[in-house]
Amino acid sequence: MKIAIVCYPTFGGSGVVATELGLELARRGHEIHFITYSQPVRLALLSPNVHYHEVNVPEYPLFHYQPYELALSSKLVDMVKLYKIELLHVHYAIPHAYAGYMAKQMLKDEGINIPMVTTLHGTDITLVGNHPFYKPAVTFSINKSDYVTSVSQSLKDETLKLFNIKKEIEVIPNFIELDKNVNDPTIACHRSVMAKANERIITHISNFRKVKRIPDIIKIFYSIQKEIPAKLMMVGDGPEKEKAEYLCQKLGILDKVIFFGNSNEIDKILSYTDLFLLPSETESFGLAALEAMAWSVPIISSNSGGLPEVNFDGISGYLSDVGNTDEMAVNALKILKDDETLKKFKENALNIAKKFDIKNILPLYEELYKKAINQYV
Numbered sequence: 453m454k455i456a457i458v459c460y461p462t463f464g465g466s467g468v469v470a471t472e473l474g475l476e477l478a479r480r481g482h483e484i485h486f487i488t489y490s491q492p493v494r495l496a497l498l499s500p501n502v503h504y505h506e507v508n509v510p511e512y513p514l515f516h517y518q519p520y521e522l523a524l525s526s527k528l529v530d531m532v533k534l535y536k537i538e539l540l541h542v543h544y545a546i547p548h549a550y551a552g553y554m555a556k557q558m559l560k561d562e563g564i565n566i567p568m569v570t571t572l573h574g575t576d577i578t579l580v581g582n583h584p585f586y587k588p589a590v591t592f593s594i595n596k597s598d599y600v601t602s603v604s605q606s607l608k609d610e611t612l613k614l615f616n617i618k619k620e621i622e623v624i625p626n627f628i629e630l631d632k633n634v635n636d637p638t639i640a641c642h643r644s645v646m647a648k649a650n651e652r653i654i655t656h657i658s659n660f661r662k663v664k665r666i667p668d669i670i671k672i673f674y675s676i677q678k679e680i681p682a683k684l685m686m687v688g689d690g691p692e693k694e695k696a697e698y699l700c701q702k703l704g705i706l707d708k709v710i711f712f713g714n715s716n717e718i719d720k721i722l723s724y725t726d727l728f729l730l731p732s733e734t735e736s737f738g739l740a741a742l743e744a745m746a747w748s749v750p751i752i753s754s755n756s757g758g759l760p761e762v763n764f765d766g767i768s769g770y771l772s773d774v775g776n777t778d779e780m781a782v783n784a785l786k787i788l789k790d791d792e793t794l795k796k797f798k799e800n801a802l803n804i805a806k807k808f809d810i811k812n813i814l815p816l817y818e819e820l821y822k823k824a825i826n827q828y829v
């Protein structure tokens with residue numbers, strides 16, 4: 453199949469899922485065209501089956517806001533015609549589903565019928581899409597998609613609750629490539645560089661937005677390091693990072709916290725991590741947690757959104773109410789208290805992650821694509 457993938461190219465779950473999906477589809481022989489405003493961060497190499505088309509938005513002094521949707525839909529039209537693309541898969545409803553629908557209509561005018569699959573990722577529904585200024589356009593473009601998927605049952609329920617959706621929504625969860633962890637020889641363990649042998653390593657990875665509740669992470673770690681020797685790895689960048697550094701300084705724990713910034717070495721960091729923290733306000737799935745579990749890392753998370761669908765309470769880690777940092781710290785110490793308990797949680801985390809291996813999830817997308825393309829044949 454010839455598939456166009458539209459996504460955000462930056463660090464963030466939806467772009468990561470879209471990129472990894474495209475790369476795996478390409479490995480399976482499909483022709484993949486990434487169409488976005490810069491090369492996706494996880495798209496290191498282009499190959500004969502992987503193409504990247506940049507969307508350029510010409511600036512003009514009259515524009516207060518640059519019309520990205522317009523440029524994106526025009527690019528989609530041009531690329532569909534040039535490469536005879538058979539399907540559009542847009543990730544994140546805003547504004548991709550809207551731009552995709554416009555492209556569909558323009559192409560229809562020229563006698564080309566192309567199906568569009570929209571994948572809902574989370575904040576496009578829960579935080580941003582639900583804003584009254586966006587809601588009519590988001591509702592419209594979801595309903596005009598040929599097929600709609602959501603990354604968790606919780607996100608599906610939330611979408612149906614918040615919007616007037618007439619389409620069936622299929623749940624296709626986030627995935628990880630487990631083989632990569634076993635087979636990548638470049639992932640040597642650098643644990644000794646980061647921490648002493650007796651210190652537990654605790655990690656958080658995100659884009660440091662408010663929704664991630666970064667101060668909660670510092671609070672949980674503060675309680676942990678009072679009881680046991682530990683280090684905290686803070687990976688990522690975003691609006692809450694500076695405040696987090698300040699809080700660590702105020703609490704006198706800056707020497708125990710390493711701020712990495714955005715990193716392409718997530719696998720390396722996770723390979724020596726003992727515990728992952730994700731106390732988010734809302735999380736449609738929690739890809740970062742799954743990526744950690746794939747490295748046998750147990751999770752302390754909130755119980756919001758889709759997190760209970762990936763982190764199983766008392767098995768792969770623990771879940772607590774949003775903001776209950778005291779309980780989260782107690783649970784973290786339960787996991788970290790001795791090597792035997794930690795080992796059990798690690799094994800469980802990996803076993804649950806296996807369910808989300810790309811080998812199990814990718815065929816669900818392929819089936820959907822076939823259905824979508826066949827409806828226009």
Ligand code: GMT
Pocket residue numbers: 463464465466467469544573574575576603626659661663734735736737738739740
């Ligand atoms: O988590 C983020 O802040 C990034 C965000 C995105 O849209 O890129 O991630 C969302 O999509 C991921 C992939 O489907 C999900 O695993 C994340 O849970 C979801 N984030 C939220 O719902 C906050």
